[in-house]
Amino acid sequence: MKGMVFTEFLEMVEDSFGWEVAEDIVEESDLPSGGAYTAVGTYSHTEMVSMVVKLSEKTGVAIPDLLKAYGKHLFGRFNSLYGSFFENVSGTFDFLSSIDQYIHVEVRKLYPEAELPKFDYEYPNEHTLVMIYSSKRPFADFAEGLLMGCVEHFGEKITIDREDLNAADGTDAKFTLVRETEAVAAD
Ligand code: HEM
Structure with a gap:
């Protein structure tokens, strides 16, 4: 998936849950890219799945609700x-x-x-x-x-x-x- 999909996701996480949560999910999701996304890069969609799963664990918000x-x-x-x-x-x-x-x-x-x-x-x-x-x-x-x-x-x-x-x-x-x-x- 394109980098902008990831950078926009992390911005939304920061706006909704704070920058600590955004930083934590990047650190704790075991991302092959390391999580340093750039808008022009391309990354595996499985990294998005990992971060959404982690965000759900941290916030208690169900995965479908986060994706929506x-x-x-x-x-x-x-x-x-x-x-x-x-x-x-x-x-x-x-x-x-x-x-x-x-x-x-x-x-x-x-x-x-x-x-x-x-x-x-x-x-x-x-x-x-x-x-x-x-x-x-x-x-x-x-x-x-x-x-x-x-x-x-x-x-x-x-x-x-x-x-x-x-x-x-x-x-x-x-x-x-x-x-x-x-x-x-x-x-
Ligand atoms: C101006 C409108 C839109 C633009 C510019 C746009 C562009 C994009 C881009 C750039 C991606 C990411 C591709 C990648 O990461 O490799 C994407 C993925 C996707 N788009 Fe659109 N899109 C638009 C509207 C929509 C709308 C209205 C839907 C409604 C259902 C939609 C459904 C999706 C889905 C579900 C994906 C994720 C990939 C997948 O499910 O396989 N898009 N789109």
């Missing part, structure tokens, strides 16, 4: 760092529909070594978007957090439902996003 919080936080950073992807976008569904075939494709051009998931899309009706996440990495919780951050960003009333697929090990999940429609007054 991190996804939500990172979405806000994407908005600042990659503003061009947000131009000419009409809303949540429009933006999310562009991840697999546009945004992550551009990300791959910028960083050929990036490890990206795959999304398949279904559009059962105009209020519903289904995104099927599949990855070699167990980051469905992280994906859910990114989706939560995205919904919050566009400020639409959208619920996110998740169904784990395969062995429910976090590598495959189906997300169903339903946009609340304006209530029509019944006479």
